[in-house]
Amino acid sequence: xxxxxxxxxxxxxxxxxxxxxxxxxxxxxxxxxxxxxxxxxxxxxxxxxxxxxxxxxxxxxxxxxxxxxxxxxxxxxxxxxxxxxxxxxxxxxxxxxxxxxxxxxxxxxxxxxxxxxxxxxxxxxxxxxxxxxxxxxxxxxxxxxxxxxxxxxxxxxxxxxxxxxxxxxxxxxxxxxxxxxxxxxxxxxxxxxxxxxxxx
Numbered sequence: 001x002x003x004x005x006x007x008x009x010x011x012x013x014x015x016x017x018x019x020x021x022x023x024x025x026x027x028x029x030x031x032x033x034x035x036x037x038x039x040x041x042x043x044x045x046x047x048x049x050x051x052x053x054x055x056x057x058x059x060x061x062x063x064x065x066x067x068x069x070x071x072x073x074x075x076x077x078x079x080x081x082x083x084x085x086x087x088x089x090x091x092x093x094x095x096x097x098x099x100x101x102x103x104x105x106x107x108x109x110x111x112x113x114x115x116x117x118x119x120x121x122x123x124x125x126x127x128x129x130x131x132x133x134x135x136x137x138x139x140x141x142x143x144x145x146x147x148x149x150x151x152x153x154x155x156x157x158x159x160x161x162x163x164x165x166x167x168x169x170x171x172x173x174x175x176x177x178x179x180x181x182x183x184x185x186x187x188x189x190x191x192x193x194x195x196x197x198x199x200x
Contacts, residue, residue: 006131013136015073016171018053025133026051026079029170032129033081036122039114040099044089045122048156048164050080059167062155064148073176074138077169082142083123084162085115119165126168136173139166 033047050059060068060075068075087107094104104110123139130137142164143149149164158164 001132006128009131010128012138013173014071014138015174015176016077016136016169017174018076018078019172020052020078021135021171025135028133029079029081029126029129032125033083033122036118036125038118038121039090040093042090042093042114042118044086044093044115045119046084046086046162047122048082048084048158050082052078056080062152063142064144067144071140073174074140074169076174077138077171079170081126081168081170082164083119083126083166083168084158084164085113085119086162087113087115088161090115115163116165123166123168126170130168130170134172135170138169140169142167 030047030049036045038044050056056075056078059080090110091105091107093099094102094110102109107113127137127139141149142152152158152164153162
């Protein structure tokens with residue numbers, strides 16, 4: 001598929017068939033996830049993967065009941081990829097001799113939180129890769145609040161310092177995906193409202 005077509009077709013798919021994704025497609029998406037740019041070539045993002053009904057069931061069991069109820073059609077997705085940001089990896093990288101001139105010795109010294117930005121780049125590659133493979137994908141939060149994210153981290157023995165920026169459910173879109181979306185009230189903003197050329 002041409003890149004322009006992939007971008008044009010990218011949207012959030014919330015309802016999936018349960019049929020499995022071919023192994024080669026899963027491997028491709030995981031490879032794409034690791035191809036994202038990273039500040040200082042830190043590569044400070046990692047992934048927790050739930051592949052197949054047994055593993056995805058464990059993921060959904062960890063979610064709050066309200067979330068599972070709201071996302072009933074999403075729970076059929078046979079693959080979930082969770083990108084994690086690791087702030088300390090960036091701090092450690094910028095303490096190395098070739099980066100010492102930047103004087104970034106703590107997270108607050110960075111002009112932007114690159115650990116989140118780079119993890120989001122990786123997530124976008126997965127979203128676009130899913131389209132290119134004829135799949136759908138939905139990016140969402142692993143919990144409703146900080147407390148829920150902390151519980152998720154504990155449930156899956158995530159090491160200290162790694163933060164899940166969201167979850168990506170992936171699979172074949174189901175017929176239910178064609179139904180009108182609940183609660184969608186925002187219209188797409190015109191490009192002229194969002195583009196500022198030369199100055200704001």
